Amino acid sequence: MGPQHWMYTIPLRLRSLFRRRRVEQELNEELQFHLEQKIEEGIAKGLHPKEARYAAMRAMDGLEQRKEEMRDTRRIHWLTDFFDDAGFAMRSLNRTPGLAAFVVITLALGVGMTSAIFSIVDATIFRPYPVPHPSGVVTLVSTTRDSSFDDFSYREYLDIRSETKSYDGVIANADMEAVGFSAAPAATPRIKGGMLVSGNYFHALGVEPRVGRGFREDEDQVPGRDAVVVLGPDFWKHEFASDAGVVGRTIRLNGTEFTVIGVAPESFPGMLIFGHPDFYMPLAMARTFSTNRQKNFFEDRDDRELNVSARLKPGTTLQQAQNELAVLAKNFEREYPKVNRSRGAAVHTQFEIRTRGDDVNWKFGVIFMILALAVLLVACTNVAGLLLSRARTRTREIAVRLAIGAGRFRLIRLLLTESLILASLGGLAGIAIGYGVVEWFHTYQNVIFMTDLPLSIPFRMDTRALLASLVLSVLSALLCGLAPALQSTRVDLVNGLKSADVDVPDRKRLWGRNVLVVAQVATSLMLLTASFLMVRGFQHGVLEGNGFAKDHLLMASFDPRLVQYNVAQTQQFYKLLAERVREAPGVQGEALTQNVPLGQEDFDGVAFVPDDFQMPRDRENFNSTMDTVDQGYFETMGIPILRGRGFLASDTAEAPRVAIVNEQFAKHYWPGEDAVGRHIRLDSPTGTPVEIVGVAQTIKYQDASEKAADFVYMPLAQHPVARMALMLRSSGDPLQLVQPVKDIVRTLDPNLPMLHTMSYEDFYLNQAVRGPQIAIDLVGSMGVVGLLLTIAGLYGLVTYNVSRRTREIGIRIALGAASSDVLRLVMGKGLVLVGMGTVIGLAMGFAVEQLMNSMLFNAGGVDILAYVIVVPSLFLVTMLAVYVPARRASRIAPTQALRYE
């Protein structure tokens, strides 16, 4: 069957399809012509016209069958049959518009929820890198006892690059960071997101610049020599109005002049999930940007700030690359025991790196997905139940069809077409709902990302999400249509036709419906439990308090690197700033901190060896998160110092190094003893000694639902940091302090921008309350939808049962049954089903709680309150759904019921 063949057949098929009436007419005409000729021939032979006609018909050997055979040759039956079925289904659905609408809405909710959540899971886990052949890109990580996903240092990266053979290009990038950008020298810098990348970054990824060129290898070789920059597509569009003439122009980044050499293409918004860098700079320019000031980026092998990725050579397996890297890591360990002790390395695929254990976003996605699928399942079982009871009332019709020779498969197809139509309509409406939900996600953009960096919500209803909705719709059509179709075509013909009672269900059939109800009750119990736990999980942290005061605080950030301050100038600036704002009217307290509590940036880490502590043999040092603060911090933030003292003005750069640890830290390393007066040594047992002068109360640092963690504070004077946040306690509205602070900053340096200026309470509410609210709302609405569907399903089942048993109930009442007896009779069954569903749902609820605790929240054990509230309310509500129709049954008038039919 070559293309030549199709040249003939395709027009024919199309003609049969679209000119169906014409083709039919021609078929009739052709046969008619033959018959007429035949009749004429018969008459000519001397037959009576009537007889000639009979003879002609006889010779055709069954005219209608012949016609069917001829239609079969057109080979479009599967399609025309489908249209016939679809037409039939539409008509029959049109007869029960209420039911059809209910089914469509039900499925739409299920499919919509699921496809919206698919967009989350896709963005956080599955969506391939926006580069050619994305599956070949792997990520290399350094591994330690504490972290399976550590970064590499510049030196390590160079070694990996030169000593591995598994890859077509090994690339490195630092995290996207805040960079002060100005297009002209005089303009005040604005904060943009820049990313340091290796010279081969674009080339190895296979990304061709939109205009200009990518980096040359030699532009990333000499530290500080080549100040060149490649712009990101969005930035180019918004900042330079997509002007191709930008190539060759000079822009200022952190005060240094950079030459624009190219623009990344539209198709490459960057390799990150949330971030889209505004521009890329070569690693060799690292000193202009915020690399660790305590270390030498280009020399120190333990200044690990680089993410390393690589493109696997075709034919090289992950395992081979893994083995090669493991050998290299062993070499590192041998050659540099001081900084590489018990440090390994691993190669990960995109999937592995996206689903890393220390990242929480994808876990939320997965939990949401499980819950959304549960909603879809409830929706499908509901629809299956409805179609099943509909099929019951059609038993007679189906029996007749079977009796006059319809094949069972053909009937199943007919019934499945019906559910396919319902599911398609539901799917379409579901896609609309999905769009709505994704749009709703996007309204949280400014809540989730309160930052100057180019971060955005990556959830989209793209082709992948649409495809997912399509698959879900078809699957749900099968799921909710197949069982009813199979069951209703398994009709006992004799009974089906004979019985006056249209509906003679046997035990087995009712069993199927009962299973559906039990599954629904169980699933919605699980959903409700999950939403309740989600609320509780987030509230836990909020209600428990965070250990510091949040109200009446103004925050503003500064980064003197933007105006090219060196370390001494930076220190001087903060010193003057603190002194002057303290004097300002309305200011009750002042604090400087590297990170605001519960902020969006990660805390720095500190490696240390505690005094008088038996180090495990295989450990060089311990790690803790840390913050750099000034002397006003503890008082202004309302964090109590439990022992010892806070930082003092006397803790200067020249004075002995001091630190404050939190209670958790003190308990961890010196349980039952006083930590004040002890020392920790930085990095190694021979490192700089730092005296612990105070113990502060443990607060929430990164996240309102976190577990108590070790924490170290260092004084700004002894631990210089460039980017700091100023926190001011006000007597009145904190925003009234904005102008006075601005004035003070202007007197210090008119070019220095104030970043992130806002009320801390607002910031906190967004971070800790409004952000989590998305998750709460999402899971909560899934719980509500699940519950509503379950109520509807249960109500439908009992109503159906009652209508089926109307006569029986009538007889019972006529024979003297009290209405309470009838009530018991009808409700008893529902009670059993709800009870069974509750038990199973409880088990599922516990399982989901385990899962959520292990993945999202640090809560252990079982949240009894959740079950105490959820189980009885679910039970009550579902019993109500049973009670209403049962009550109606108990009022059946026997005279009426017996006359029924």
Add this chain to the structure above:
Amino acid sequence: MYHTLGNRGERVSKPSDLVQGTLDLLLLKILALQPMNGWAISLRLKSISGDVLQVSEGSLYPALHKLEQEGWITAEWKQTENNRRAKFYSLTRLGRQHLEKEAANWSRLSTAISHVVRLEEA
């Protein structure tokens, strides 16, 4: 009889006296000589094959339609000699190729079979 009722895909009766596929060959050959309508084809079939090959008029049209849908023959509505509209079939280029192939196959097959038959007689 009952089991076939309503199943569209199944042939109710087959041209049992004809080797499978030979009807196609016959029709293609007849049409190769000149375009013809269905009635004329049925007369021609009868006259050339006599009583040896019984082709029911009923199975003629499905067979013609199959050939048409395969793209081997094409149809055209034309006037007959006595001014009636009828559907005339003629061979396409693809049909001619197919006929050549099938005819070659057939003669190979029949030669082989008659050869075998003669062998037995000897």
